[in-house]
Amino acid sequence: xxxxxxxxLLAGGISAFGSQxxxxxxxxxxxxxxxxxxxxxxxxxAQILPTAxxxxxxxxxxxxxxxxxxxxWCDVARAPVIALVPVLHAAQALSFGLLIGIVVVLGVxxxxxxxxxxxxxxxxxxxxxMAVTRVNxxxxxxxxxxxxxxxxxxxxxxxxxxxxxxxxxDAATYAVSALLLFAVPAVGSGQAxxxxxxxxxxxxxxxxxxxxxxxxxxxxxxxxxxxxxxxxALPLLAFQRFxxxxxxGGLLVACSGGGAVAGSVTAYLVAPRCPPRMLAAVAAVVIxxxxxxxxxxxxxxxxxxxLTLSAAAVPVLxxxxxxxxxxxVPPAWRPKVLQAVITVNAFGGPAGFLLAxxxxxxxxxxxxxxxxxxxxxxxxxxxxxxAWRPGPAPTTASTPAPERQYR
Numbered sequence: 001x002x003x004x005x006x007x008x009l010l011a012g013g014i015s016a017f018g019s020q021x022x023x024x025x026x027x028x029x030x031x032x033x034x035x036x037x038x039x040x041x042x043x044x045x046a047q048i049l050p051t052a053x054x055x056x057x058x059x060x061x062x063x064x065x066x067x068x069x070x071x072x073w074c075d076v077a078r079a080p081v082i083a084l085v086p087v088l089h090a091a092q093a094l095s096f097g098l099l100i101g102i103v104v105v106l107g108v109x110x111x112x113x114x115x116x117x118x119x120x121x122x123x124x125x126x127x128x129x130m131a132v133t134r135v136n137x138x139x140x141x142x143x144x145x146x147x148x149x150x151x152x153x154x155x156x157x158x159x160x161x162x163x164x165x166x167x168x169x170d171a172a173t174y175a176v177s178a179l180l181l182f183a184v185p186a187v188g189s190g191q192a193x194x195x196x197x198x199x200x201x202x203x204x205x206x207x208x209x210x211x212x213x214x215x216x217x218x219x220x221x222x223x224x225x226x227x228x229x230x231x232x233a234l235p236l237l238a239f240q241r242f243x244x245x246x247x248x249g250g251l252l253v254a255c256s257g258g259g260a261v262a263g264s265v266t267a268y269l270v271a272p273r274c275p276p277r278m279l280a281a282v283a284a285v286v287i288x289x290x291x292x293x294x295x296x297x298x299x300x301x302x303x304x305x306x307l308t309l310s311a312a313a314v315p316v317l318x319x320x321x322x323x324x325x326x327x328x329v330p331p332a333w334r335p336k337v338l339q340a341v342i343t344v345n346a347f348g349g350p351a352g353f354l355l356a357x358x359x360x361x362x363x364x365x366x367x368x369x370x371x372x373x374x375x376x377x378x379x380x381x382x383x384x385x386x387a388w389r390p391g392p393a394p395t396t397a398s399t400p401a402p403e404r405q406y407r
Contacts, residue, residue, distance in 0.1 A: 004184045005124050005135060011180035012117055013142035015075060018173025019110075020150025021157070021166055022082060026103065028154075029085065029163035030096075039096060046100050048346065050107035055343025058112030059203050059336035067116035067123070067335075068186045074116075075178035077109045083171040086164030115338040120184065122326040122334075132323040133271035133279070139322075140315035141264030148257035203340030206333055212390035213328065215382050216321060217341050222379035223287070223314070224345045226372045228352025229359075230256075230291075233372065236365050237294070237303075248300065255304045259311030266312060267319040276320030276327075281387040283317035286310070288376040294369045310376075317383075 026047075027040035034040075062070050084102050088094035121139060125131035157166050207214045234256075238249035270279060286309060293306035322338075329337045359368050 002124075005121070007180045007183040008117070008120055008124065009135070009138050009142060011071075011075075011177040011184075012139055013146065014173045014180070015113075015177040016143050016146035017150045017153075018170040018177075020146045021154040021173075022170045024151045024154040025158065025163045025166040025170070026085075028158060029089075029167070030099070032163060033089075034096065042100065043103055046103040047107045047110070050104055051111050051343065051346040054108065055111055055346055056201070056203065056336075056339060058115055058343070059339030061112045062116050062119065062335035062339065063332075066186060067120035068181060068184055070112050070116040071120065072178050072181045074109045074113045075174045075181065078106055079171045079174035079178070081106050081109065082167055082174070085167050086162075089164055112339065115335060115342055118322050118326060118338060119334055122323075124184070129276055129323055129327050130272050132327060133276050133320050134268055136322045137264055137267035137271055137315065137319035140267065140318050141261060144257070144260035144264050144315060148254075148261055202333070203336035203338070204344075206329065206337050206394060207340060209394035210328070210391075212386045213325065213337070213341075215386035216324070217344060219284070219379045219383040219386070220321070220341065221345055221347070222375055222382070225352040225355070226375040226379070227314075229356035229368060229375075230372050232352075232356035232360065233365060233368050234307075236360060237369070240365055241297075242300065251300075251304060252307060255307040256311040259308035260315055262308070263312030263315040264319075267316045270316070271319065276323045277387045277390065280317045280320040280324070281384045283313045283320075284380040284383040284387075286313035287317065288373070288380040291373040291376050295366065295373055 026043050030036070030040040030043050065073075081102060085094065085099065088098065117139065118136065121135040122132050125135055154166055157169070207217050231253075234252045235249045238245060238252055242248040267279075274282075288310075290306035290310040293302055298306075325338055325341060326334055356368055359371070
């Protein structure tokens with residue numbers, strides 16, 4: 001890989017690692033100051049809420065200013081915003097309402113980052129499908145590794161440092177990421193041209209007109225919903241079937257994280273040998289089938305293997321899926337289409353948490369596990385059907401036909 005691509009990947013990994021440290025440090029900060037789990041939950045939700053409410057605006061921003069500039073601005077803005085928390089606390093000027101406001105602003109500057117990152121990676125390798133899939137697999141790997149290692153690192157740091165100091169470390173990661181991005185050329189510096197789509201709902205409209213991307217987006221939302229349900233169910237599974245052994249609960253969660261990291265490596269190695277659509281379809285099947293093991297009362301080794309395999313298939317699907325999202329869609333439409341997918345998926349996460357909590361409380365664990373397996377099978381069937389017969393991409397006067405070799 002050329003240095004600009006390496007700089008993009010390294011910046012994304014450092015930024016994601018810092019963000020994942022804050023995912024533990026911020027709630028921990030609230031718990032230390034207030035002792036309220038409810039308030040800690042509100043802080044967590046405040047970070048996600050802007051994406052669900054204002055996510056479509058991210059496409060407008062990326063389209064107008066270009067992905068590289070947007071990424072730099074987001075990192076430059078998030079560094080001082082997250083640093084405000086320990087600074088204001090030290091000055092005894094931090095109320096809970098102000099903390100929520102800071103976290104919301106942090107979420108706002110996070111909205112366009114992922115879409116800009118994927119678009120910039122596509123443009124740096126000039127849209128070559130196999131190269132884009134490898135770049136996306138590395139991006140998936142950095143996110144998964146950060147999600148696995150970031151909270152663990154934060155937990156270790158919190159034994160010797162205050163939550164405020166960990167948040168300052170997060171601010172430093174954003175600053176380092178921004179510096180690395182200055183080494184990346186500003187390719188695709190804005191698509192605010194005559195052929196660019198207008199309106200916040202343009203990306204959703206494109207998805208409705210493209211059979212493959214529309215069905216794949218539905219499948220993606222279902223995956224997001226069911227995996228959030230699974231995250232809630234796994235600790236209860238350990239509690240009910242294995243005598244409340246916390247070590248088992250930790251193993252179940254760790255297998256999901258470790259599997260995702262292994263899957264990212266697999267996607268990187270397999271991408272040059274398999275067309276994106278075929279790779280994604282196979283991965284969709286592998287996501288669903290192992291989840292049926294959870295409803296069988298299988299012993300712990302089988303459960304761990306099933307969770308690891310299913311989790312490993314997720315980045316193997318996501319890498320080519322993001323490739324298809326960017327290479328199938330005309331360049332002027334990419335920011336809004338990609339941001340539309342990310343925004344719609346943002347609704348699946350909170351819905352999955354809420355639905356899992358409600359069903360477990362009313363019906364117990366086993367119905368939820370059956371629902372997870374059924375939903376995964378349905379989502380995979382939708383994706384495979386879409387990949388098997390993708391149909392033509394939309395072609396209108398303002399939407400030129402994308403290059404056919406990427407379908």
